[in-house]
Amino acid sequence: MSPGCYLYQGGQTVKKILKGNQVIAYAVSQANISVIPVFPITPQTTIIETIAELIKNGKMSSYYIPMESEHSVMAACIGAASAGVRTFTATSGQGLLYMHELLHWASGARLPIVMGVVNRAVAPGWNIWMDQSDTVSQRDTGWIQIYCTTHQEIYDHLFIAYRLSEKVLLPSMVIQDAFFLSHTMGEFEFEENEKINRFMKSQPEIPFAFDFNQPKTLGSLSDDTNYMEFREKIYTAFIDAQQEIKDLYQEFEQQFGRSYPIYETYQLDDAEIVLGLSGTIYETSYEAIDDLRKEGIKAGMVKIRYLRPFFTEELRELMKNKKKMLVIDRNFSFGRDGVFASEIKAALQKDPIEIKTVIAGLGGRDVTKNTVKMIVKKSLNENLPEIYWEKEVFV
Incomplete structure (x- = not known):
């Protein structure tokens, strides 16, 4: 991989030219992510291939875990996030559908997982090309859904998604068009790690993360005395997310100079x-x-x-x-x-x-x-x- 790049305005921001899948992989490399469970599926595969290459070349340090299916991928994300660390994965189409059960579990458990999704048509007929049917069919699973239109949006919203998810304790999808973005070269401003670290802050603070000094049970039976209250809290978190997004956009503009209206x-x-x-x-x-x-x-x-x-x-x-x-x-x-x-x-x-x-x-x-x-x-x-x-x- 040898993307073209050049310095921007003599400062610390660099402009790179990469494919959309590479863009999100490069953003992942800067986000201090601890665990990345993966399973390949077109047109997402080059995201996890690029991440593997970045790890191999010493550009990032994460636990990269090849799994046997997308269902297992999301299960691993849930386990890692429950331990209180940042997690990332990526998928498309049928892979996202295979995760469906555990998408509900991730949001219900209030875990700030971020997933890159490259939109792909749902089979049958068997089709690997652009179509939003995969993600829109998951709109009621309790995940924040962010639809990007440019390479810059993909890059910026990976970081915004983590900050947002970690604030409201809901998982997020950063979504891009198959091939029109994922496999098409485009220009974006690539920030230095120090600036990204200031924006991303520390690892997430999950109040119910595993703690061997304070053992607890996660995922136990929830009956009619509390189940409805748990659901209402997710509803409230989505309401809170609207103001958090506005606040994050303002903070992002102050730090990076790029603005995003709602x-x-x-x-x-x-x-x-x-x-x-x-x-x-x-x-x-x-x-x-x-x-x-x-x-x-x-x-x-x-x-x-x-x-x-x-x-x-x-x-x-x-x-x-x-x-x-x-x-x-x-x-x-x-x-x-x-x-x-x-x-x-x-x-x-x-x-x-x-x-x-x-x-x-x-x-x-x-x-x-x-x-x-x-x-x-x-x-x-x-x-x-x-x-x-x-x-x-x-x-």
Whole structure:
């Protein structure tokens, strides 16, 4: 691996050019992570391969544990986190589904595990390409879900996810698009270890971690006298997470100079039609919005980074006085709607705005800028159904 890099503005920040999977691996190498259980699955595999190479070359020091399955991987993460140390793993698609039972266990046990997930379509048919169906199907497991759109977001949010998880005691997924990010070279600012260490602080303080001087039982029977209270505490932790995210973004900007609003927007102020987007479709749509405006169509867009927690009030404020919205979902909840569209419709149900769902890009099908433009034009010129499936790829 020989990524191109150069010094940035004569300071300590270095710009690197790496693939998305390498980016998160390099961030992991700086995060003082003690235990990394792993199992390979495309398109995630190069994350754990890069970590193995970094350990081999002395760039990081972690217990790297090859396991026999993704189910075992998450079990090992739970054990390590219960001992009070930072843990990391990565997975995709069917591997994430295989972890499902233990995802609930990790959140219910209030363990600050962080996992990199490279979105992959769910089989059958067997498909290794980009599709958000794997992660959105885990939205009710009690994990924070962060959907990244650039290499810089992947890098920065690995550190933010650890700080957030360790504050509210909930696990987090740092999510990126398969191949469009994971296997595509991109530029990002790579920070010196000293600055990262200041932001990351010490190892997590888990109040119920194993302590041989104070033996305790973990995971014992919970009956009707306390089970509901445990669930309410997770609910409260997600509410608390919203303010913690805002505070962490402010701290991150102060230390590194990069800012992250809860919702990123483009050309929203006077927009007559707004696109609700997540993942790399947002980056693709910059040019589409510019082209549409040259044609007299006042389009704008908003990026949804967090599926859990979902920032309802902030979205309502952004969309105040807007009349029309199209949500392009790279996923689908059978019997209902696109998942991001469902969340947005629920959040804006009290507001007088027309919201329609467009399902596009499933199974790795490309969503080009021209596809985005055609979707917008169809919505203006045709009476699209409530849920419209865009199967064409406009080159």
